[in-house]
Amino acid sequence: MPGVRSPAPTDYSQEPSRHPCLKINSKEPFNAEPPRSALISSYVTPVEFFYKRNHGPIPIVDDIERYRVSIFGLVENPKELSMADIRKLPKYDVTATLQCAGNRRTAMSKVRTVKGVGWDVSAIGNAVWGGARLADVLELVGIPMLAITTPSGGKHVEFTSVDMCKEENGGPYKASIPLKQATSPEADVLLAYEMNGEPLNRDHGFPLRVVVPGIIGARSVKWLDSIVITAEECQGFFMQRDYKMFPPSVNWENISWPTRRPQMDFPVQSAICSLEDVNLVNDGKVTVAGYAVSGGGRGIERVDISVDGGKTWVEASRYQKPDAPYTADDMCCDKWAWVLFKAEVDIPQDAEIVAKAVDIAANVQPEDVAVIWNLRGILNTSWHRVKVWVGQAKL
Numbered sequence: 001m002p003g004v005r006s007p008a009p010t011d012y013s014q015e016p017s018r019h020p021c022l023k024i025n026s027k028e029p030f031n032a033e034p035p036r037s038a039l040i041s042s043y044v045t046p047v048e049f050f051y052k053r054n055h056g057p058i059p060i061v062d063d064i065e066r067y068r069v070s071i072f073g074l075v076e077n078p079k080e081l082s083m084a085d086i087r088k089l090p091k092y093d094v095t096a097t098l099q100c101a102g103n104r105r106t107a108m109s110k111v112r113t114v115k116g117v118g119w120d121v122s123a124i125g126n127a128v129w130g131g132a133r134l135a136d137v138l139e140l141v142g143i144p145m146l147a148i149t150t151p152s153g154g155k156h157v158e159f160t161s162v163d164m165c166k167e168e169n170g171g172p173y174k175a176s177i178p179l180k181q182a183t184s185p186e187a188d189v190l191l192a193y194e195m196n197g198e199p200l201n202r203d204h205g206f207p208l209r210v211v212v213p214g215i216i217g218a219r220s221v222k223w224l225d226s227i228v229i230t231a232e233e234c235q236g237f238f239m240q241r242d243y244k245m246f247p248p249s250v251n252w253e254n255i256s257w258p259t260r261r262p263q264m265d266f267p268v269q270s271a272i273c274s275l276e277d278v279n280l281v282n283d284g285k286v287t288v289a290g291y292a293v294s295g296g297g298r299g300i301e302r303v304d305i306s307v308d309g310g311k312t313w314v315e316a317s318r319y320q321k322p323d324a325p326y327t328a329d330d331m332c333c334d335k336w337a338w339v340l341f342k343a344e345v346d347i348p349q350d351a352e353i354v355a356k357a358v359d360i361a362a363n364v365q366p367e368d369v370a371v372i373w374n375l376r377g378i379l380n381t382s383w384h385r386v387k388v389w390v391g392q393a394k395l
């Protein structure tokens, strides 16, 4: 029972317009990130500065009246839902950070070559996603809240898009999450039709996308076409032959994809966004500001800053809401969202400035990128280091 499928363009002649400040890492498919400084100008990332991560041309869903999402598979009461049906469900606004697993890949590739689009530190953004809760949508097809299986043996929820990706031999992008997560109201999984209070734009999944907070962005499928309840996790390329984390010993000769699970949760991460990799400053007073975030709804306990390459540390201040210090307490923070951090430091001379974050489970970013090197260059969460030279520019 496929949905009413809108034609996905087969080439890149009908791409939407984008903000000129974006740094384009690959033009076709379009993959781009904002300058570092744009990320810390506000807690909620403006849509035009939000990174764009695509695997094919951007679909055009122009007949919203005919648009349907089909829900079928191992479910007793399959259905096709229109946007009007989805909008009738209670609307939730969830502030959640989306991060591509390839964020900071370029830095990892300096250790040893990795395969994939290069990214600096801005393949990440924080948005207010508005839409229906997936758990409520699944209730419409007879799957109760907190179900871990359906009577016919469904244990996973697979999302299929309408885009065409070369990795899927021209087929659509797909991913799945466990039914247990999909039916848990606390997991806040959304079928989102709004981003920062506006209808989703084409780049970010118009008219409807999945947002799975706390896990790598690859599972938040855009341009949703169908939801299939399956016995096994999705067998698509992006679940089985990509976005898996391998040890440093694995190379393209000895790789065995089935030995690893699809990556879901993302680990604790932080990056300095007020400085580039190498900076020249007039005097030694430097603002060190950036973002920190962890997966699974684990808040950020601490962000440490060093000006001597990690020998000594000071703690940065952290915030989400303007004027309210962040407490990592479930009751007063956006649990799926990043914190922004800031520290003013004095550097007497040239320095290596480092940031590292600690989450509420005391997970700490690894010191050295080499120990987490992997051939696909995913999850570079090593300490973020930048160089600062004190002096005058030579004319």
Ligand code: MTE
Pocket: 050, 051, 052, 053, 054, 055, 056, 098, 099, 100, 101, 161, 162, 163, 173, 203, 204, 205, 216, 217, 218, 219, 220, 221, 222, 223
């Ligand atoms: N969904 C579809 N249909 N096609 C895609 O290429 N890319 C995924 C995910 N969902 C993708 C997709 C990846 S890898 C990421 S990181 C996020 O979308 C990026 O979402 P964004 O472009 O809205 O920032």
